[in-house]
Amino acid sequence: MSDDFELADLLGEAPPRGxxxxxxxxxxxxxxxxxxxxxxxARALKQFSIFAAIGLGFAVIQxxxxxWSDGQPVxxxxxxxxxxxxAALLTIQGPGLVLARSRALLRGPILRV
Amino acid sequence: xxAAEEARLIELARKGDMRAFGKLVDAHQTAxxxxxxxxxxxxxxxxxxxxxxxxxxxxxxxxxxxSSALRTxxxxxxxxxxxxxxxxxxxxxxxxxxxxxxxxxxxxxxxRAAARLALRKAMDDLPEDQRAALALCLGQDFTHAEAxxxxxxxxxxxxxxxxxxxxxxxAAMGLTEKAS
Numbered sequence: 001m002s003d004d005f006e007l008a009d010l011l012g013e014a015p016p017r018g019x020x021x022x023x024x025x026x027x028x029x030x031x032x033x034x035x036x037x038x039x040x041x042a043r044a045l046k047q048f049s050i051f052a053a054i055g056l057g058f059a060v061i062q063x064x065x066x067x068w069s070d071g072q073p074v075x076x077x078x079x080x081x082x083x084x085x086x087a088a089l090l091t092i093q094g095p096g097l098v099l100a101r102s103r104a105l106l107r108g109p110i111l112r113v
Numbered sequence: 114x115x116a117a118e119e120a121r122l123i124e125l126a127r128k129g130d131m132r133a134f135g136k137l138v139d140a141h142q143t144a145x146x147x148x149x150x151x152x153x154x155x156x157x158x159x160x161x162x163x164x165x166x167x168x169x170x171x172x173x174x175x176x177x178x179x180s181s182a183l184r185t186x187x188x189x190x191x192x193x194x195x196x197x198x199x200x201x202x203x204x205x206x207x208x209x210x211x212x213x214x215x216x217x218x219x220x221x222x223x224x225r226a227a228a229r230l231a232l233r234k235a236m237d238d239l240p241e242d243q244r245a246a247l248a249l250c251l252g253q254d255f256t257h258a259e260a261x262x263x264x265x266x267x268x269x270x271x272x273x274x275x276x277x278x279x280x281x282x283x284a285a286m287g288l289t290e291k292a293s
Binding site for chain 2: 004005007008009010011012013016017018019020023024026027028030031032034
């Protein structure tokens with residue numbers, strides 16, 4: 001009983017020598033889960049920063065004395081151009097591609113993590 | 114696994130190769146799980162901690178400089194996890210652990226189960242570092258020098274922890290005089 005191995009064995013039997021595939025699977029699942037969680041946190045932080053910056057931008061513009069009525073022609077022109085571009089793409093390439101392109105445009109420069 | 118193969122797998126794992134990391138897990142899981150089983154007592158919790166330690170190792174593999182063995186590095190991570198978990202665990206958790214340990218002993222002869230529980234109680238009463246040093250060195254899975262690397266302690270301190278801890282465990286089993 002005084003033997004070190006006996007003490008060690010009583011404290012907790014070592015798992016069998018050799019690889020336990022179940023244990024490996026559990027470890028890799030945890031790694032993947034942690035990676036997913038970290039990526040989601042980074043994405044959330046980035047989106048929060050972007051929207052906060054946009055909100056701050058509006059506040060700064062308003063504080064600088066810029067009124068909505070001043071910017072209305074520009075906004076209307078931008079909206080009309082966007083609608084025309086979407087309609088053109090829809091005509092040429094079909095609805096699926098337009099949606100994909102819009103998603104890519106949104107994800108690419110603005111929301112990419 | 115030889116050192117060159119291990120270094121190659123570490124390099125691949127650093128680049129994000131999960132298969133290579135899986136091989137490293139296979140190579141070192143026995144030592145890490147055995148260490149934690151002796152430290153924690155409850156096998157399910159020990160394996161849970163071991164999985165967390167391996168998952169964390171994946172994240173901090175860049176910090177491994179090769180000055181020690183990889184299993185020493187992983188056991189160091191596992192030790193930190195255990196210490197953190199122990200500090201945050203409540204009395205309720207300790208009671209649940211005691212029940213779980215009791216369940217582990219139910220398939221054994223009564224004398225052995227009693228010895229196991231007495232030993233576990235003595236182990237739980239030891240200071241953290243002494244307990245970890247014993248868990249590493251008792252089964253002779255780790256040398257004193259390796260244990261010093263895992264725990265971040267001087268070699269002499271680890272040797273002293275092992276000698277005194279062993280004496281206290283033996284005293285709890287009624288084998289020798291209780292050490293200081």
